[in-house]
Amino acid sequence: MNQDYAVQVTHLTKKFKDKVAVDDVSFNIYRGEVFGLLGPNGAGKTTTLRMMTTLLKATSGHVTIFGHDVAKESSAARAMFGLTGQYASVDEDISARENLMIFSRLNGLSRAEAKQRTTELLTEFSLLESADKTISDFSGGMRRRLDLAVSLITRPALIFLDEPTTGLDPRTRTQMWETIRKLVAEGSTIVLTTQYLDEADELADRIAVIDHGKLVKIGTPASLKEQVSQSKLSLSVADSNQVTEAKDIVTTHLKSATLIDQTTILAPFDDSNRLTDILMDLRAKQISVSHLSVQEPTLDDVFLNLTAPTHN
Numbered sequence: 001m002n003q004d005y006a007v008q009v010t011h012l013t014k015k016f017k018d019k020v021a022v023d024d025v026s027f028n029i030y031r032g033e034v035f036g037l038l039g040p041n042g043a044g045k046t047t048t049l050r051m052m053t054t055l056l057k058a059t060s061g062h063v064t065i066f067g068h069d070v071a072k073e074s075s076a077a078r079a080m081f082g083l084t085g086q087y088a089s090v091d092e093d094i095s096a097r098e099n100l101m102i103f104s105r106l107n108g109l110s111r112a113e114a115k116q117r118t119t120e121l122l123t124e125f126s127l128l129e130s131a132d133k134t135i136s137d138f139s140g141g142m143r144r145r146l147d148l149a150v151s152l153i154t155r156p157a158l159i160f161l162d163e164p165t166t167g168l169d170p171r172t173r174t175q176m177w178e179t180i181r182k183l184v185a186e187g188s189t190i191v192l193t194t195q196y197l198d199e200a201d202e203l204a205d206r207i208a209v210i211d212h213g214k215l216v217k218i219g220t221p222a223s224l225k226e227q228v229s230q231s232k233l234s235l236s237v238a239d240s241n242q243v244t245e246a247k248d249i250v251t252t253h254l255k256s257a258t259l260i261d262q263t264t265i266l267a268p269f270d271d272s273n274r275l276t277d278i279l280m281d282l283r284a285k286q287i288s289v290s291h292l293s294v295q296e297p298t299l300d301d302v303f304l305n306l307t308a309p310t311h312n
């Protein structure tokens with residue numbers, strides 16, 4: 001086993017009768033990284049995650065978690081990770097504190113240890129004030145934080161988060177991102193499935209894009225964006241009489257430029273250093289700029305490009 005890997009997925013395949021839900025997928029996840037599994041509905045993310053977390057048997061292929069084969073050594077593999085998401089099974093009718101106590105005891109902690117861990121987790125996840133409310137009175141964000149707290153009782157080195165922020169309001173989502181970043185800072189490895197491209201962009205060190213059960217691309221958010229599209233420069237001049245001259249300057253430096261109205265020029269570019277040259281030339285010709293912006297390619301561009309119907 002390679003010591004640098006938290007997870008190794010090799011030729012993983014899942015067939016449901018004639019339907020191939022996951023088709024020969026291989027990737028490795030490094031220790032300490034946040035790895036995002038991204039794909040449209042029905043792409044095979046959940047099926048992949050369920051095989052990785054011992055909940056579903058693969059038709060063929062292998063997964064190892066810190067060297068433990070999930071099929072052959074499932075208890076050892078299971079002891080290495082925490083799982084949170086749609087499978088979390090907190091009891092709705094009792095309080096957060098009681099849930100944490102019960103799960104701590106189920107995980108083998110003594111009564112005193114369970115009590116201490118429960119207080120630590122309630123504090124860590126800002127649930128101390130609501131600790132004795134029943135879960136059915138919890139907001140979506142509180143519920144999600146409790147789910148995550150439960151999966152962290154045993155301080156696992158690897159955490160699987162299945163769509164951690166689906167259905168949360170923007171503020172609670174940002175809080176969840178902070179919590180995830182904190183876990184990473186403390187050394188956890190995180191595997192995350194998400195339907196939110198901005199979430200993958202914010203959190204993931206690397207992203208695997210899955211479509212129709214196949215791995216279509218893997219890389220850092222930046223490298224995926226680079227492969228798909230260039231940045232765009234948008235520049236407006238104060239005096240419309242100077243727009244043609246300004247367009248010529250932009251064309252000289254960026255090869256192509258388009259006039260989109262009487263004062264605005266749009267040009268694709270990939271070298272930020274050219275921007276200074278353009279501004280210096282404009283100033284030398286006494287052309288004033290009234291607006292300037294650079295649009296970076298977004299992960300949406302990548303996603304649409306990779307999973308567009310024409311792609312398949």
Ligand SMILES: Nc1ncnc2c1ncn2[C@@H]1O[C@H](COP(=O)(O)OP(=O)(O)OP(=O)(O)O)[C@@H](O)[C@H]1O
Pocket residue numbers: 016019020021039040041042043044045046047048195
């Ligand atoms: N138990 C099952 N029996 C038959 N087909 C299944 C089963 N589970 C999943 N599938 C099919 O396998 C494919 C992949 O499903 P999966 O749930 O893994 O996708 P997903 O990427 O997680 O989608 P979503 O974002 O909607 O959860 C889908 O076509 C789905 O209908």
